[in-house]
Amino acid sequence: MSAIFEPVDACGIDFGTSNSTAGWSRPGERALLPLEGDKLTLPSVIFFHAEDDEVSYGRAALADYLEGHEGRLMRSLKSLLGSSMMDDFTEVAGRAVPFRTLLAQFIGELKRRAEQSAGRDFTRAVLGRPVFFVDDDPVADQRAQDTLEAIARQAGLRDIAFQYEPIAAAFDYESQISREELVLVVDIGGGTSDFTLIRVGPERAGRAERRDDILASGGVHIGGTDFDKSLSLASVMPMLGLGSLLKTGRLMPSAPFFNLATWHTINQAYSRKSVAEINDLHREASDKPKLERLQSLVRERAGHWLAMQVEEAKIALSNAPETQIDIGRIAPGEAVTLQRDALDRAIGGQVLSVEQTVARLLKDAGVAVSAVDTVFFTGGSSGVPLLRQRVQALVPQARCVEGDLFGSIGAGLALDALRKFV
Ligand SMILES: Nc1ncnc2c1ncn2[C@@H]1O[C@H](COP(=O)(O)OP(=O)(O)OP(=O)(O)O)[C@@H](O)[C@H]1O
Numbered sequence: 001m002s003a004i005f006e007p008v009d010a011c012g013i014d015f016g017t018s019n020s021t022a023g024w025s026r027p028g029e030r031a032l033l034p035l036e037g038d039k040l041t042l043p044s045v046i047f048f049h050a051e052d053d054e055v056s057y058g059r060a061a062l063a064d065y066l067e068g069h070e071g072r073l074m075r076s077l078k079s080l081l082g083s084s085m086m087d088d089f090t091e092v093a094g095r096a097v098p099f100r101t102l103l104a105q106f107i108g109e110l111k112r113r114a115e116q117s118a119g120r121d122f123t124r125a126v127l128g129r130p131v132f133f134v135d136d137d138p139v140a141d142q143r144a145q146d147t148l149e150a151i152a153r154q155a156g157l158r159d160i161a162f163q164y165e166p167i168a169a170a171f172d173y174e175s176q177i178s179r180e181e182l183v184l185v186v187d188i189g190g191g192t193s194d195f196t197l198i199r200v201g202p203e204r205a206g207r208a209e210r211r212d213d214i215l216a217s218g219g220v221h222i223g224g225t226d227f228d229k230s231l232s233l234a235s236v237m238p239m240l241g242l243g244s245l246l247k248t249g250r251l252m253p254s255a256p257f258f259n260l261a262t263w264h265t266i267n268q269a270y271s272r273k274s275v276a277e278i279n280d281l282h283r284e285a286s287d288k289p290k291l292e293r294l295q296s297l298v299r300e301r302a303g304h305w306l307a308m309q310v311e312e313a314k315i316a317l318s319n320a321p322e323t324q325i326d327i328g329r330i331a332p333g334e335a336v337t338l339q340r341d342a343l344d345r346a347i348g349g350q351v352l353s354v355e356q357t358v359a360r361l362l363k364d365a366g367v368a369v370s371a372v373d374t375v376f377f378t379g380g381s382s383g384v385p386l387l388r389q390r391v392q393a394l395v396p397q398a399r400c401v402e403g404d405l406f407g408s409i410g411a412g413l414a415l416d417a418l419r420k421f422v
């Protein structure tokens with residue numbers, strides 16, 4: 001038994017769409033390692049400064065961008081895994097750099113910070129992965145995992161195992177309970193919603209093989225960044241001209257607005273071609289003030305800033321029925337008022353898909369819904385009230401437990417690393 005409590009040179013790495021964590025199990029200590037000052041998460045963000053070759057990560061990257069430094073901000077890099085953009089190049093400080101290299105740079109930094117915090121090197125790791133990197137395409141899904149594995153090797157990890165993120169969350173929950181339960185884990189993050197129905201309990205926790213405990217797992221490629229995009233397209237981009245008419249009576253083309261509402265295509269709106277198109281649209285627009293806001297946004301390179309305002313408003317609506325987005329930076333003195341109803345309408349289709357995925361999982365598991373003892377919520381987007389209500393309504397008699405929304409996966413991966421690599 002004592003060997004189990006020796007710290008191993010293995011860690012758990014939760015590379016998330018929005019936030020990343022690293023966990024290292026040690027007796028009597030919290031698994032999660034500080035990654036930025038005393039913070040246990042490192043936002044999955046890189047900022048490349050244009051003035052010099054400085055690169056900043058996490059909160060510092062966001063702050064550098066918001067302070068107005070010239071440069072290139074990258075977020076939501078995980079969404080590129082398994083996408084056709086993975087082998088594309090993007091311009092960083094005047095150079096064409098493959099997205100793959102940016103991903104490797106972030107993961108390398110994550111590992112370095114974990115090692116610095118732990119005071120030792122890690123050569124072995126359990127990496128979290130969503131149940132599906134790519135929906136309905138097993139070949140692309142495997143390619144995504146292979147890419148992540150190759151990047152982790154490049155960062156110096158030699159032994160690598162993968163674990164589904166919701167199963168990791170279940171292990172974290174399991175470490176806190178004293179009797180056996182059937183738990184539905186609901187992990188709704190920035191990029192994906194992942195679920196598992198699993199039997200957990202103190203006696204089962206020590207077992208190396210848990211396959212029989214897992215009744216079903218499932219997931220769908222919907223997360224908080226999709227909600228940001230939907231909210232932006234429904235409530236903010238119309239202020240910049242989306243949905244308005246050209247003088248010819250035709251509808252305004254939507255491409256620039258979609259680019260600006262999607263984290264990893266924001267920079268495409270700044271290309272010379274896109275700027276020329278936006279100027280043409282302004283000339284042809286029947287509602288010029290709207291297009292002037294768009295021009296101002298692009299001129300100010302404020303796309304990420306606006307997307308952050310939208311994300312903040314979405315989060316605020318989890319706790320309040322109404323909030324405001326200050327768009328003064330592109331339209332002096334102006335603000336957009338947002339009601340929770342508008343958010344619910346904007347994300348309604350996505351919430352329905354999540355709900356249907358959970359319903360299918362419960363059906364496939366072949367157990368009575370009434371047998372589910374607990375719903376364990378984790379992931380930042382599980383804070384969205386509509387999502388919670390809808391998922392809870394599928395298992396009305398189950399007890400609801402809220403985990404550490406940003407830490408359960410990393411802590412569970414650390415436990416898994418301990419089991420897999422002793
Ligand atoms: N209180 C809140 N209400 C609603 N959404 C929230 C709240 N807090 C954070 N979020 C959203 O949660 C998301 C980040 O959650 P999390 O850190 O769990 O994702 P992730 O692990 O990085 O992503 P994934 O697991 O999908 O790769 C962001 O989209 C953020 O806007």
Ligand SMILES: [Mg+2]
Binds near residue numbers: 016165189409
């Ligand atoms: Mg996550």
